[in-house]
Amino acid sequence: MRTLIRAVAVAAVTGAALTGLAACGGSPQKASGAGDPVTLRLGYFPNLTHATPIVGIKKNFYADKLGRNVAIEAKTFNAGPEAVEALFSGAVDATYIGPNPTVNAWQKSKGQAVRVVAGAASGGAAFVVKPDITGPEQLKGKKIASPQLGNTQDVALRYWLKQHGLNTTKEGGGDITILPQANADTVTAFGTGAIDGAWVPEPFASRLVKAGGKVLVDERDLWPGGKFVVTNLLVSTKFLKAHPDVVKNLIAGQVEANDFINANPVEAQQVVNAAIGELSGKVPDAKQTADAWKTLTFLNDPIASSLRDGARHAEEVGLLQPVDLTGIYDLTLLNEVLKARGAPEVKV
Structure with missing residues (x-):
């Protein structure tokens, strides 16, 4: 068998x-x-x-x-x-x-x-946002998705935001509202305008780009080599x-x-x-x-x-x-x- x-x-x-x-x-x-x-x-x-x-x-x-x-x-x-x-x-x-x-x-x-x-x-992970967002200074007050609270991309997002002077809370408060959700739901939410961006793994980052987004951060750029x-x-x-x-x-x-x-x-x-x-x-x-x-x-x-x-x-x-x-x-x-x-x- x-x-x-x-x-x-x-x-x-x-x-x-x-x-x-x-x-x-x-x-x-x-x-x-x-x-x-x-x-x-x-x-x-x-x-x-x-x-x-x-x-x-x-x-x-x-x-x-x-x-x-x-x-x-x-x-x-x-x-x-x-x-x-x-x-x-x-x-x-x-x-x-x-x-x-x-x-x-x-x-x-x-x-x-x-x-x-x-x-x-x-x-294979990236922060994709609406085309009119060109830097961290434009993210205050925005709604950003991640796959799940405490997952790898969620931590990467929160740490990058903190490095740029933007605070977040586990409950979704702070300078930016982070909305943990299923990756497939994130693509739908981005297409309808319910969120302004997301830090997600592939293939979802590419799907967000196809839905009209642009890569603000390629996570590879944040790590040695x-x-x-x-x-x-x-x-x-x-x-x-x-x-x-x-x-x-x-x-x-x-x-x-x-x-x-x-x-x-x-x-x-x-x-x-x-x-x-x-x-x-x-x-x-x-x-x-x-x-x-x-x-x-x-x-x-x-x-x-x-x-x-x-x-x-x-x-x-x-x-x-x-x-x-x-x-x-x-x-x-x-x-x-x-x-x-x-x-x-x-x-x-």
Whole structure:
């Protein structure tokens, strides 16, 4: 039997309260012996920034590496905080996710419940606004959207605004009203004039441009060398300890998926566009995707320095208490996979 892969689009996940390790990981996973069947519940978002898991699933890179005794149940989310809820409630065992929700999950579980085991993508996020807005001084009093309170783009937006003397609150007050909402809803709201702009990942930034917006900030311009983690692979510590072989094979499938994406960008874009269309009901425009693809880099390095800087940014805008990130990375399995392929190891 071929490995079973079920793609399940989840509009919202309601999980148990994020109250310590007791709420993390859901029902206990039985440690597998040789040949025992295992189900890996994997989360990701229907975004270009999550092309790695989309290609990994659709082109069977994960299935081939995981083998016939591991079934993948794939679940999709709009933004990081709801993916964290799913991870803590046991609805997923691992998820592709942005850096700021990763840090929040680490902090809430006191460093016990999760580990970053690989990077996946850099770039692919922008602040798109109405054409008459040419700088931060024109944003006061405007309505700006982000994917979800505390997600990676939400923190980037609030930090950038603060750097330019504009204050915001978690409740939506301050100099600018920030409206967290689903990315697809943001495109509709921008088209009707209900919002003045949004800081969003691709393909939604390109959709806003097509709807008449312009890029005010390409987030790559804010980071050294234009590189910053936008997607990494976060795994439940409980699942990692119970099934290290499964996690290693998942990572091996990811490495092959990223190799394919980088070697075959046109076909990869076609695969991702079709998958996003299935999940969201709207197939991205091929030209928009091609343009947005240029802002993305697919790699296995989690770019740890940018995660740490992002955590500091979240602290400065009042969305995170100071946190010690020592131990958040466990790249042992990734480096074993890379070493076997003759590739350089990743350090944090």
